[in-house]
Amino acid sequence: MNTLSYGLLAFLAREPGSGYDVMLKIQPFWQAKHSQIYPLLAQMEENELLSSHWVKQCDKPDKKVYSITDSGIRKLKEWMYKPLPDPVTRDELSMKTFCMWMTDRDNAIDIVETRKSYFIRRLESFQSMQGKVTEEHKKFGTREFYDHLLIQKGIFNAAAGLEWCNWVLGILRECDYSEPPALVKP
Protein backbone atom coordinates (compact mmCIF):
# COMPACT_ATOMS: atom_id res chain seq x y z
CA MET A 1 0.00 0.00 0.00
CA ASN A 2 1.62 3.20 -1.20
CA THR A 3 0.25 6.72 -0.88
CA LEU A 4 -1.51 6.56 -4.23
CA SER A 5 -3.37 3.43 -3.13
CA TYR A 6 -4.57 5.24 -0.01
CA GLY A 7 -5.53 8.19 -2.18
CA LEU A 8 -7.65 5.98 -4.41
CA LEU A 9 -9.25 4.40 -1.35
CA ALA A 10 -9.96 7.88 -0.01
CA PHE A 11 -11.91 8.84 -3.12
CA LEU A 12 -13.79 5.55 -3.15
CA ALA A 13 -14.68 6.03 0.53
CA ARG A 14 -16.76 9.02 -0.54
CA GLU A 15 -18.58 7.26 -3.35
CA PRO A 16 -18.13 4.21 -5.56
CA GLY A 17 -16.60 4.75 -8.97
CA SER A 18 -14.69 3.22 -11.84
CA GLY A 19 -10.94 3.38 -12.32
CA TYR A 20 -11.53 6.03 -14.92
CA ASP A 21 -13.71 8.06 -12.52
CA VAL A 22 -11.17 8.07 -9.69
CA MET A 23 -8.38 8.83 -12.12
CA LEU A 24 -10.12 12.04 -13.17
CA LYS A 25 -10.91 13.00 -9.60
CA ILE A 26 -7.47 12.39 -8.17
CA GLN A 27 -5.41 13.94 -10.97
CA PRO A 28 -5.65 17.59 -9.90
CA PHE A 29 -4.11 16.59 -6.57
CA TRP A 30 -1.90 13.63 -7.41
CA GLN A 31 -0.60 13.03 -10.92
CA ALA A 32 -1.11 9.41 -11.90
CA LYS A 33 -1.75 7.65 -15.20
CA HIS A 34 -4.42 5.02 -15.73
CA SER A 35 -1.69 2.42 -16.22
CA GLN A 36 -0.66 2.87 -12.62
CA ILE A 37 -4.16 3.14 -11.21
CA TYR A 38 -5.83 0.06 -12.74
CA PRO A 39 -3.35 -2.47 -11.32
CA LEU A 40 -3.51 -0.86 -7.86
CA LEU A 41 -7.31 -1.10 -7.82
CA ALA A 42 -7.15 -4.75 -8.89
CA GLN A 43 -4.62 -5.43 -6.16
CA MET A 44 -6.74 -3.73 -3.50
CA GLU A 45 -9.71 -5.79 -4.63
CA GLU A 46 -7.64 -8.93 -4.18
CA ASN A 47 -6.79 -7.76 -0.66
CA GLU A 48 -10.51 -7.17 -0.08
CA LEU A 49 -10.20 -3.46 0.55
CA LEU A 50 -12.43 -2.96 -2.47
CA SER A 51 -15.21 -4.85 -4.21
CA SER A 52 -16.35 -4.35 -7.79
CA HIS A 53 -19.10 -5.04 -10.25
CA TRP A 54 -19.57 -4.27 -13.93
CA VAL A 55 -22.11 -1.62 -14.84
CA LYS A 56 -23.61 -1.52 -18.31
CA GLN A 57 -23.94 1.88 -19.89
CA CYS A 58 -25.76 2.88 -23.03
CA ASP A 59 -23.74 5.04 -25.44
CA LYS A 60 -20.60 4.55 -23.34
CA PRO A 61 -18.44 1.47 -22.75
CA ASP A 62 -19.26 -0.71 -19.74
CA LYS A 63 -17.42 0.16 -16.57
CA LYS A 64 -16.14 -1.66 -13.53
CA VAL A 65 -17.38 0.17 -10.46
CA TYR A 66 -15.41 -0.23 -7.25
CA SER A 67 -16.82 0.20 -3.74
CA ILE A 68 -14.83 0.34 -0.54
CA THR A 69 -15.27 -2.50 1.96
CA ASP A 70 -15.36 -2.26 5.76
CA SER A 71 -11.83 -3.55 5.77
CA GLY A 72 -10.86 -0.77 3.37
CA ILE A 73 -12.38 1.84 5.66
CA ARG A 74 -10.48 0.44 8.63
CA LYS A 75 -7.26 0.55 6.62
CA LEU A 76 -7.85 4.19 5.71
CA LYS A 77 -8.58 5.19 9.29
CA GLU A 78 -5.38 3.52 10.49
CA TRP A 79 -3.41 5.33 7.79
CA MET A 80 -4.65 8.67 9.11
CA TYR A 81 -2.56 8.11 12.25
CA LYS A 82 0.65 7.28 10.43
CA PRO A 83 3.34 10.00 10.27
CA LEU A 84 2.94 12.55 7.48
CA PRO A 85 5.90 12.54 5.05
CA ASP A 86 7.22 15.78 3.60
CA PRO A 87 5.74 16.71 0.22
CA VAL A 88 7.76 15.96 -2.90
CA THR A 89 7.94 18.58 -5.62
CA ARG A 90 9.90 18.12 -8.78
CA ASP A 91 9.83 21.22 -10.89
CA GLU A 92 12.03 21.58 -13.90
CA LEU A 93 11.40 25.32 -13.71
CA SER A 94 13.53 25.49 -10.56
CA MET A 95 16.44 23.95 -12.42
CA LYS A 96 15.90 26.18 -15.43
CA THR A 97 15.63 29.32 -13.32
CA PHE A 98 19.01 28.51 -11.87
CA CYS A 99 20.34 28.30 -15.44
CA MET A 100 18.74 31.42 -16.86
CA TRP A 101 22.00 33.33 -16.81
CA MET A 102 23.15 31.18 -19.72
CA THR A 103 20.24 31.80 -22.07
CA ASP A 104 18.72 34.81 -23.79
CA ARG A 105 16.06 37.01 -22.32
CA ASP A 106 13.35 36.06 -24.80
CA ASN A 107 13.80 32.43 -23.92
CA ALA A 108 13.73 33.20 -20.19
CA ILE A 109 10.46 35.08 -20.68
CA ASP A 110 9.04 32.21 -22.76
CA ILE A 111 9.83 29.73 -20.02
CA VAL A 112 8.15 31.77 -17.30
CA GLU A 113 5.15 32.55 -19.52
CA THR A 114 4.66 28.83 -20.10
CA ARG A 115 4.46 28.27 -16.39
CA LYS A 116 2.28 31.30 -15.88
CA SER A 117 -0.37 29.96 -18.25
CA TYR A 118 -0.23 26.63 -16.42
CA PHE A 119 -0.99 28.36 -13.13
CA ILE A 120 -3.82 30.37 -14.69
CA ARG A 121 -5.36 27.14 -15.99
CA ARG A 122 -4.99 25.53 -12.55
CA LEU A 123 -6.43 28.49 -10.72
CA GLU A 124 -9.46 28.58 -13.00
CA SER A 125 -10.01 24.88 -12.61
CA PHE A 126 -9.78 25.00 -8.80
CA GLN A 127 -12.02 28.03 -8.67
CA SER A 128 -14.63 26.29 -10.74
CA MET A 129 -14.43 23.30 -8.34
CA GLN A 130 -14.82 25.69 -5.44
CA GLY A 131 -17.90 27.15 -7.13
CA LYS A 132 -19.52 23.71 -6.93
CA VAL A 133 -19.11 23.51 -3.15
CA THR A 134 -22.33 24.84 -1.63
CA GLU A 135 -22.21 27.43 1.15
CA GLU A 136 -23.71 24.81 3.44
CA HIS A 137 -20.67 22.62 2.91
CA LYS A 138 -18.21 25.40 3.56
CA LYS A 139 -19.13 25.09 7.22
CA PHE A 140 -17.28 22.71 9.50
CA GLY A 141 -18.53 19.21 10.04
CA THR A 142 -19.49 17.65 6.75
CA ARG A 143 -17.39 15.48 4.48
CA GLU A 144 -17.62 18.03 1.72
CA PHE A 145 -16.10 20.61 4.02
CA TYR A 146 -12.78 18.86 3.50
CA ASP A 147 -13.17 19.14 -0.28
CA HIS A 148 -13.34 22.85 0.35
CA LEU A 149 -10.09 22.74 2.35
CA LEU A 150 -8.34 20.66 -0.28
CA ILE A 151 -9.44 22.86 -3.16
CA GLN A 152 -8.32 25.88 -1.19
CA LYS A 153 -4.90 24.24 -0.83
CA GLY A 154 -4.68 24.08 -4.61
CA ILE A 155 -5.77 27.69 -4.92
CA PHE A 156 -3.19 28.92 -2.40
CA ASN A 157 -0.43 27.12 -4.25
CA ALA A 158 -1.43 28.14 -7.74
CA ALA A 159 -1.89 31.74 -6.63
CA ALA A 160 1.59 31.79 -5.09
CA GLY A 161 3.09 30.31 -8.23
CA LEU A 162 1.31 32.82 -10.41
CA GLU A 163 2.47 35.67 -8.22
CA TRP A 164 6.05 34.51 -8.56
CA CYS A 165 5.75 34.28 -12.35
CA ASN A 166 4.38 37.80 -12.57
CA TRP A 167 7.12 39.11 -10.31
CA VAL A 168 9.82 37.48 -12.42
CA LEU A 169 8.25 38.59 -15.71
CA GLY A 170 8.14 42.13 -14.41
CA ILE A 171 11.85 42.05 -13.72
CA LEU A 172 12.76 40.36 -16.99
CA ARG A 173 10.72 42.85 -19.01
CA GLU A 174 11.43 46.11 -17.17
CA CYS A 175 15.17 45.83 -17.05
CA ASP A 176 17.50 46.81 -19.80
CA TYR A 177 18.80 43.55 -20.87
CA SER A 178 22.52 43.17 -20.79
CA GLU A 179 23.80 40.07 -22.52
CA PRO A 180 24.28 37.19 -20.14
CA PRO A 181 27.80 37.40 -18.68
CA ALA A 182 30.34 35.69 -20.90
CA LEU A 183 31.07 32.26 -19.63
CA VAL A 184 34.29 32.02 -17.75
CA LYS A 185 35.02 28.34 -17.30
CA PRO A 186 35.51 27.66 -13.61
Place this chain on the structure above:
Amino acid sequence: MNTLSYGLLAFLAREPGSGYDVMLKIQPFWQAKHSQIYPLLAQMEENELLSSHWVKQCDKPDKKVYSITDSGIRKLKEWMYKPLPDPVTRDELSMKTFCMWMTDRDNAIDIVETRKSYFIRRLESFQSMQGKVTEEHKKFGTREFYDHLLIQKGIFNAAAGLEWCNWVLGILRECDYSEPPALVKP
Protein backbone atom coordinates in the same frame (compact mmCIF):
# COMPACT_ATOMS: atom_id res chain seq x y z
CA MET B 1 19.63 12.72 -19.59
CA ASN B 2 16.73 13.29 -17.24
CA THR B 3 15.83 16.51 -15.45
CA LEU B 4 17.91 15.65 -12.40
CA SER B 5 20.98 15.20 -14.62
CA TYR B 6 20.43 18.65 -16.09
CA GLY B 7 19.93 20.01 -12.59
CA LEU B 8 23.27 18.58 -11.46
CA LEU B 9 24.92 20.02 -14.56
CA ALA B 10 23.34 23.37 -13.77
CA PHE B 11 24.92 23.48 -10.32
CA LEU B 12 28.29 22.35 -11.65
CA ALA B 13 28.12 25.05 -14.34
CA ARG B 14 28.34 27.61 -11.54
CA GLU B 15 31.27 26.02 -9.76
CA PRO B 16 32.99 22.64 -9.55
CA GLY B 17 32.01 20.38 -6.69
CA SER B 18 31.80 16.84 -5.41
CA GLY B 19 28.73 14.64 -5.60
CA TYR B 20 28.16 15.33 -1.95
CA ASP B 21 28.41 19.09 -2.52
CA VAL B 22 25.87 19.17 -5.35
CA MET B 23 23.56 16.87 -3.42
CA LEU B 24 23.40 19.38 -0.57
CA LYS B 25 22.90 22.30 -2.94
CA ILE B 26 20.20 20.73 -5.04
CA GLN B 27 18.13 19.16 -2.26
CA PRO B 28 16.13 22.22 -1.22
CA PHE B 29 14.86 22.43 -4.81
CA TRP B 30 14.84 18.85 -6.03
CA GLN B 31 14.69 15.93 -3.61
CA ALA B 32 17.28 13.33 -4.58
CA LYS B 33 19.33 10.83 -2.60
CA HIS B 34 23.05 10.31 -3.05
CA SER B 35 22.37 6.84 -4.45
CA GLN B 36 20.66 8.44 -7.43
CA ILE B 37 23.15 11.27 -7.85
CA TYR B 38 26.46 9.40 -7.86
CA PRO B 39 25.61 7.10 -10.78
CA LEU B 40 24.26 10.04 -12.83
CA LEU B 41 27.48 12.00 -12.31
CA ALA B 42 29.56 8.97 -13.32
CA GLN B 43 27.41 8.55 -16.41
CA MET B 44 27.76 12.20 -17.38
CA GLU B 45 31.50 11.92 -16.97
CA GLU B 46 31.48 8.95 -19.34
CA ASN B 47 29.54 11.05 -21.83
CA GLU B 48 32.14 13.79 -21.37
CA LEU B 49 29.73 16.38 -20.03
CA LEU B 50 31.79 16.39 -16.84
CA SER B 51 35.40 15.79 -15.87
CA SER B 52 36.65 14.90 -12.40
CA HIS B 53 39.70 14.69 -10.20
CA TRP B 54 40.27 13.55 -6.63
CA VAL B 55 41.03 16.20 -4.04
CA LYS B 56 42.78 15.29 -0.81
CA GLN B 57 41.44 16.84 2.36
CA CYS B 58 42.86 16.82 5.85
CA ASP B 59 40.42 15.71 8.60
CA LYS B 60 37.80 14.89 5.98
CA PRO B 61 37.61 12.05 3.48
CA ASP B 62 39.00 12.67 -0.01
CA LYS B 63 36.50 13.88 -2.53
CA LYS B 64 35.95 13.56 -6.25
CA VAL B 65 35.44 17.03 -7.66
CA TYR B 66 33.50 17.35 -10.90
CA SER B 67 33.82 20.22 -13.38
CA ILE B 68 31.58 20.86 -16.35
CA THR B 69 33.09 20.53 -19.83
CA ASP B 70 32.39 22.71 -22.88
CA SER B 71 30.23 19.92 -24.16
CA GLY B 72 28.31 19.96 -20.90
CA ILE B 73 27.70 23.67 -21.21
CA ARG B 74 26.44 23.26 -24.76
CA LYS B 75 24.09 20.51 -23.59
CA LEU B 76 22.69 22.73 -20.83
CA LYS B 77 22.14 25.64 -23.21
CA GLU B 78 20.25 23.39 -25.62
CA TRP B 79 18.11 22.09 -22.77
CA MET B 80 17.04 25.64 -21.95
CA TYR B 81 15.11 25.75 -25.25
CA LYS B 82 13.26 22.47 -24.71
CA PRO B 83 9.60 22.69 -23.63
CA LEU B 84 8.98 23.11 -19.92
CA PRO B 85 6.98 20.23 -18.41
CA ASP B 86 4.35 20.85 -15.75
CA PRO B 87 5.62 20.54 -12.19
CA VAL B 88 4.90 17.34 -10.29
CA THR B 89 3.81 17.54 -6.68
CA ARG B 90 2.99 14.51 -4.62
CA ASP B 91 1.73 15.49 -1.24
CA GLU B 92 0.25 12.94 1.10
CA LEU B 93 -1.33 15.83 2.98
CA SER B 94 -3.71 16.39 0.06
CA MET B 95 -4.90 12.80 0.33
CA LYS B 96 -5.16 13.02 4.11
CA THR B 97 -7.04 16.30 4.00
CA PHE B 98 -9.60 14.63 1.79
CA CYS B 99 -9.96 11.92 4.45
CA MET B 100 -10.13 14.13 7.52
CA TRP B 101 -13.86 13.58 7.92
CA MET B 102 -13.08 10.04 9.06
CA THR B 103 -10.66 10.84 11.84
CA ASP B 104 -10.79 12.79 15.10
CA ARG B 105 -10.09 16.47 15.46
CA ASP B 106 -6.91 16.06 17.52
CA ASN B 107 -5.43 13.90 14.81
CA ALA B 108 -6.46 16.36 12.10
CA ILE B 109 -4.75 19.15 14.04
CA ASP B 110 -1.65 16.99 14.54
CA ILE B 111 -1.39 16.35 10.82
CA VAL B 112 -1.64 20.01 9.88
CA GLU B 113 0.77 21.04 12.67
CA THR B 114 3.32 18.59 11.33
CA ARG B 115 3.14 20.24 7.96
CA LYS B 116 3.16 23.70 9.48
CA SER B 117 6.45 23.07 11.22
CA TYR B 118 7.88 21.76 7.96
CA PHE B 119 6.97 25.02 6.22
CA ILE B 120 8.42 27.10 9.04
CA ARG B 121 11.70 25.17 8.74
CA ARG B 122 11.69 25.69 4.96
CA LEU B 123 10.90 29.36 5.20
CA GLU B 124 13.71 29.94 7.68
CA SER B 125 16.14 28.02 5.56
CA PHE B 126 15.24 29.92 2.38
CA GLN B 127 15.34 33.22 4.21
CA SER B 128 18.80 32.46 5.51
CA MET B 129 19.87 31.64 1.93
CA GLN B 130 18.37 34.93 0.80
CA GLY B 131 20.37 36.71 3.49
CA LYS B 132 23.55 35.47 1.84
CA VAL B 133 22.67 37.06 -1.51
CA THR B 134 24.30 40.49 -1.54
CA GLU B 135 22.30 43.56 -2.58
CA GLU B 136 24.57 43.86 -5.59
CA HIS B 137 23.41 40.45 -6.78
CA LYS B 138 19.75 41.26 -6.33
CA LYS B 139 20.02 43.43 -9.40
CA PHE B 140 19.47 42.04 -12.85
CA GLY B 141 22.34 40.72 -14.88
CA THR B 142 24.55 38.53 -12.75
CA ARG B 143 24.44 34.78 -12.34
CA GLU B 144 23.68 35.14 -8.66
CA PHE B 145 20.61 37.16 -9.53
CA TYR B 146 18.97 33.91 -10.58
CA ASP B 147 19.77 32.36 -7.20
CA HIS B 148 17.74 35.20 -5.79
CA LEU B 149 14.81 34.36 -8.10
CA LEU B 150 14.99 30.67 -7.26
CA ILE B 151 15.16 31.24 -3.51
CA GLN B 152 12.23 33.61 -3.82
CA LYS B 153 10.30 30.83 -5.56
CA GLY B 154 10.86 28.65 -2.51
CA ILE B 155 9.80 31.45 -0.19
CA PHE B 156 6.58 32.13 -2.12
CA ASN B 157 5.66 28.47 -1.97
CA ALA B 158 6.52 27.88 1.66
CA ALA B 159 4.69 31.06 2.64
CA ALA B 160 1.56 29.96 0.79
CA GLY B 161 1.72 26.54 2.40
CA LEU B 162 2.15 28.05 5.82
CA GLU B 163 -0.76 30.39 5.26
CA TRP B 164 -2.97 27.47 4.32
CA CYS B 165 -1.94 25.53 7.45
CA ASN B 166 -2.74 28.49 9.68
CA TRP B 167 -6.07 28.99 7.99
CA VAL B 168 -7.01 25.33 8.45
CA LEU B 169 -5.77 25.22 12.05
CA GLY B 170 -7.87 28.28 12.81
CA ILE B 171 -10.97 26.52 11.55
CA LEU B 172 -10.21 23.22 13.27
CA ARG B 173 -9.58 24.94 16.60
CA GLU B 174 -12.26 27.60 16.60
CA CYS B 175 -15.16 25.40 15.70
CA ASP B 176 -17.13 23.34 18.11
CA TYR B 177 -16.20 19.93 17.12
CA SER B 178 -18.99 17.63 16.22
CA GLU B 179 -17.95 14.02 15.84
CA PRO B 180 -17.20 13.16 12.24
CA PRO B 181 -20.44 12.06 10.56
CA ALA B 182 -21.13 8.38 11.10
CA LEU B 183 -20.10 6.39 8.10
CA VAL B 184 -22.97 5.42 5.90
CA LYS B 185 -21.66 2.85 3.49
CA PRO B 186 -22.35 4.07 -0.01
Place this chain on the structure above:
DNA sequence: TTATGCATGTAATTAGTTACATGATTAC
Protein backbone atom coordinates in the same frame (compact mmCIF):
# COMPACT_ATOMS: atom_id res chain seq x y z
C1' DT C 1 30.14 5.13 23.13
C1' DT C 2 27.08 6.52 20.25
C1' DA C 3 25.41 9.57 17.06
C1' DT C 4 26.34 12.87 13.32
C1' DG C 5 28.68 14.71 9.37
C1' DC C 6 31.66 13.87 5.57
C1' DA C 7 32.40 11.01 1.62
C1' DT C 8 31.44 7.37 -2.12
C1' DG C 9 29.57 3.78 -4.03
C1' DT C 10 26.25 -0.67 -5.41
C1' DA C 11 22.01 -3.76 -5.11
C1' DA C 12 17.33 -4.56 -4.62
C1' DT C 13 12.92 -2.90 -4.76
C1' DT C 14 9.09 0.19 -5.60
C1' DA C 15 6.89 3.90 -8.05
C1' DG C 16 5.88 6.09 -12.12
C1' DT C 17 5.93 6.89 -17.33
C1' DT C 18 5.60 5.57 -22.04
C1' DA C 19 4.21 2.52 -25.25
C1' DC C 20 1.31 -1.19 -26.83
C1' DA C 21 -3.42 -2.94 -27.47
C1' DT C 22 -8.51 -2.75 -28.13
C1' DG C 23 -13.02 -0.84 -29.03
C1' DA C 24 -17.31 1.95 -28.78
C1' DT C 25 -19.44 6.64 -29.45
C1' DT C 26 -19.72 11.43 -30.52
C1' DA C 27 -18.53 15.93 -32.27
C1' DC C 28 -16.34 18.62 -35.99
Place this chain on the structure above:
DNA sequence: GTAATCATGTAACTAATTACATGCATAA
Protein backbone atom coordinates in the same frame (compact mmCIF):
# COMPACT_ATOMS: atom_id res chain seq x y z
C1' DG D 1 -12.71 10.69 -41.90
C1' DT D 2 -10.46 11.95 -37.94
C1' DA D 3 -9.84 13.56 -33.51
C1' DA D 4 -11.59 13.37 -28.74
C1' DT D 5 -13.80 11.17 -24.83
C1' DC D 6 -14.95 7.07 -22.48
C1' DA D 7 -13.22 2.72 -20.84
C1' DT D 8 -9.80 -1.09 -19.40
C1' DG D 9 -5.96 -3.38 -19.38
C1' DT D 10 -0.61 -5.16 -19.98
C1' DA D 11 4.49 -4.69 -21.12
C1' DA D 12 8.67 -2.37 -21.16
C1' DC D 13 11.27 0.97 -19.39
C1' DT D 14 12.96 4.84 -16.46
C1' DA D 15 13.18 7.21 -12.12
C1' DA D 16 13.46 7.14 -7.35
C1' DT D 17 13.78 5.04 -2.70
C1' DT D 18 15.56 1.90 0.63
C1' DA D 19 18.89 -1.03 2.02
C1' DC D 20 23.57 -2.70 1.98
C1' DA D 21 28.47 -1.51 2.50
C1' DT D 22 32.68 1.05 4.10
C1' DG D 23 35.46 4.26 6.72
C1' DC D 24 37.35 8.38 9.10
C1' DA D 25 36.65 12.53 12.29
C1' DT D 26 34.45 14.92 15.73
C1' DA D 27 31.22 16.24 19.25
C1' DA D 28 27.97 15.18 23.04
